[in-house]
Amino acid sequence: MANGDESEQIRELQARLKQLKLMSVAPTGFYGSKTTAAVKTFQSGHGLPATGSVDAATWKSVQGGSRKPTEAELRPPTTIEVDTPDPRCMQGRVMCISKESRTLAWMIDGKIVSSFDVRFGSENTPTREGEFKVEWKAKDWTSTIYHTPMPYSMFFSQGQAVHYSSDFAARGYSGASHGCVNVRDKGKLAALFDQVTVGDKVVVYW
Structure with a gap:
């Protein structure tokens, strides 16, 4: 998984990174700059090469440090509170x-x-x-x-x-x-x- 990719596995990665307090935005399934930065921070803190991309070792380490995300964590209603409807x-x-x-x-x-x-x-x-x-x-x-x-x-x-x-x-x-x-x-x-x-x-x- 790397910058520019898009998949359901990336959505799971983002939800796990959010559990680890490394991401604040809701999962989107798109691997952009915020995901890259979060992965680098994770890698630096776990003795892994800080590439910003997820290889097998990084994915295994992320999985080991977090739990399987719930559906609500994967697809929260919104990251922003909805306004009073017009x-x-x-x-x-x-x-x-x-x-x-x-x-x-x-x-x-x-x-x-x-x-x-x-x-x-x-x-x-x-x-x-x-x-x-x-x-x-x-x-x-x-x-x-x-x-x-x-x-x-x-x-x-x-x-x-x-x-x-x-x-x-x-x-x-x-x-x-x-x-x-x-x-x-x-x-x-x-x-x-x-x-x-x-x-x-x-x-x-x-």
Whole structure:
């Protein structure tokens, strides 16, 4: 396992590193800079070469120092507390997206079914606020403007979409989107993608 990889084994690694107080963010399954740094710290403290990559000896040592993660540890609801839903989110099927708390809550009839950490566009390419509908979906999509992968895209406003971002998974909030709503947990977003239908409401608010 090394920087740039993505797998369920990495999600387990991250959950174990979190048990060991070496990571503070929720597992994403994507091996980015934070995972690399945590692995280096672990290796330095256990007499292993501090490469930042996980070889057989490192994995065995991590397993020996931690317990098998629970499902809740592997896929926590969100690393950020969900904001109080906007009143427009309280009826029907809604992706309720708060810029204040940087969260997306998938809600059905006023109840939160699942929640996600999200990030938004920069000052130059802001994410639009307001009430929208899911116009169309694409499981495998590449931006026609920026030529970057946008898996599990759910478009809601003139090219802006909720989608998975490997950059968000790796860099967190040190980056920004080009206006889309980025999600960093690919597995959870895949499940949401299957639930959301064209015509479902999208509310983006402060």
